[in-house]
Amino acid sequence: MSFTNYKEIRPWAKAIQAAVQTRKMPPWHADPHYGKFANDSRLKESEVAAIISWARNGAPEGDPKDLPALPKFAEGWQIGKPDAIFAIPEFTLGSNGQDEQQNFFVETNFKEDVWVEAVEIRPGNRKVVHHAHVWIESPRVAKSETPETPLPNKKRVSFTMREGTRVFAKPDAPVIDDGCNHPDGGMWPGAEPRELGSILGSFVPGKLPEEWPTGIARRIPAGSKIKFTIHYSKSTGKEEKDITSVGLRFAKKPPAQELRRIDLHNSAFRIPANADNHTVTACYTFTEDSDVLSYLAHMHYRGKSMRFEATYPDGKTETLLNIPQYDFEWQTKYLNSAPVRIPKGTRIKLTATFDNSPNNRYNPDPSKVIRWGDNTVDEMMDGWFEFVTPKR
Ligand code: HEM
Known part of the structure; x- marks a missing residue:
């Protein structure tokens, strides 16, 4: 539907009320307790209240003189x-x-x-x-x-296989759900x-x-x-x-x-059948002072939540972004309002949870054990950072 004039909007009044009241619209999935984002689209309480009262009062047109100009669509x-x-x-x-x-x-x-x-x-x-x-x-x-998955003995094993156009984790590939707990202190897949x-x-x-x-x-x-x-x-x-x-x-x-970017992910997880809250992590330590500009979380239908957390060299831990209810349909890039300084030596931890239970209405098949794969019915666990390194 299009919302560019009163005639178009009027039939949607009740749906608009419900969408803003439940915060389904405008779409925004970041926990408001963490981070400040330039593209935060949430309405103010007063704006929500105004829309609710408008819909409840018969959705009147108001004075066309007060209309703002239409946005320019490219x-x-x-x-x-x-x-x-x-x-x-x-x-x-x-x-x-x-x-x-x-x-x-x-x-x-x-x-x-x-x-x-x-x-x-x-x-x-x-x-x-x-x-x-x-x-x-x-x-x-x-x-x-x-x-490829580096094992603790640094041996690299081929991790994926292909069937037609689908690439996916070999069913017997090593299982590493906690990608931050490398015995050598190194980095997991x-x-x-x-x-x-x-x-x-x-x-x-x-x-x-x-x-x-x-x-x-x-x-x-x-x-x-x-x-x-x-x-x-x-x-x-x-x-x-x-x-x-x-x-x-x-x-x-x-x-x-120079815009730089890290694709942090864990591709060695294994989500048991019917598990409703399966945790998978991945970690990365920044090797240079960096200014982080944005994040993007990527999972498929079983993705439930994702948290981006920084542990600074002084041991202090801070959540940079939390997406408590991940929605596959909204893979928003979260743009920091101002660059977030990440000192060299800061460890970033990505924690994802997956819901492979029948309670997840998007779940294509709760009876399946799920591993990494590029089809939507398989899973992924990715957190993307865009950053610059000011000294370069
Ligand atoms: C105050 C601002 C907004 C209002 C009042 C609004 C209202 C609505 C309503 C009434 C629906 C139908 C919901 C339903 O069928 O239950 C809807 C769906 C949708 N809106 Fe919005 N919207 C807003 C902002 C946005 C923005 C900023 C975007 C895009 C960035 C967007 C994209 C969509 C999409 C893609 C759907 C269909 C998705 C779905 O059914 O889940 N909306 N919106």
């Missing part, structure tokens, strides 16, 4: 005209009705490093593109396609920063395009490829075509600071 690219657009070759999906995960590689032909200040992914066919990530495949970093080979932008439910603050930009090294990982949900029952693309806006001059 046509086409929301980030403005991109300086470069990369698209996948036209892809045809069959009609067998199953989800599919596809990778596409596109050459940038960048002869020198390029600084990017905004990134927008546009799905070609919204009926079937469920979500899409765009990665920088830098020639400087050889990234293995599947995660996936806790290493994956920077150059990392995600440049995502199209996921509830998330806006990437636009970094002035003076901060992302580097794409010369010779990089752009990798698209696209999750197609094939619900239409007929053949569908897609050309998804990514638009990049370049910084006009080299930025004062």
Whole structure:
């Protein structure tokens, strides 16, 4: 529905009242006790009260003179005209009705490093593109396609397997739910920063395009490829075509600071069947003084909560972000109102809980033991940080 004039809004008055009263709308999932976020969309108590009283009193139109101007909605690219657009070759999906995960590689032909200040992914066919990530495949970093799990004896084992387009944890892969309790004091799976080979932008439910603050930009090294990982949900029952693309806006001059990013995750967990509150953790220690700009929590249907916690070198612990009721449909990027200084040596702990019980109405199958996998019916446990390192 559209809420741009009285005629459109009036029939929704009761639904609007219920949505704001229950705080379902505007959508916001962070615990208000922790952090201050620039995109905090919560209404003030007084605003909620005004809407409730308006709906209860017959939802009158009021004086049209008092109307604020309509917001300006961007046509086409929301980030403005991109300086470069990369698209996948036209892809045809069959009609067998199953989800599919596809990778596409596109050459940038960048002869020198390029600084990017905004990134927008546009799905070609919204009926079937469920979500899409765009990665920088830098020639400087050889990234293995599947995660590997370092064991306490530092032996690395191959952790995942592939069936068709689905990549998932081998059923007999080592189980590490507490990713912070490494016997060597080292880092458990996936806790290493994956920077150059990392995600440049995502199209996921509830998330806006990437636009970094002035003076901060992302580097794409010369010779990089752009990798698209696209999750197609094939619900239409007929053949569908897609050309998804990514638009990049370049910084006009080299930025004062390079946008960096850590994808902290645990991919070695095992969630028992019917478990209603299964905890999984992952840890990472910052190696430089850093200013953290944003966080994003990513799990699938069984994701229940996620907490981002910092233990500073002096031993003090602080919660940076808490999402007590995670919702797969709203993968919001939480933008800190002001950069949060994380001194070198600070340990970040990510604690996720999963509800694999029948009480979780989104749960596709509580009787299944769940491990890491890239299909939505499997699970993931990721916490993404964007940061800059002021001394660099
Ligand atoms: C004060 C501000 C807002 C009001 C009054 C409002 C109101 C509503 C209402 C009445 C519904 C239907 C709920 C239902 O079917 O039970 C709804 C659904 C929805 N709204 Fe909002 N909304 C607000 C802000 C937003 C914002 C900021 C966004 C996007 C960022 C958004 C995105 C959506 C979406 C995607 C749905 C459908 C999702 C679902 O059914 O769960 N809304 N909203």
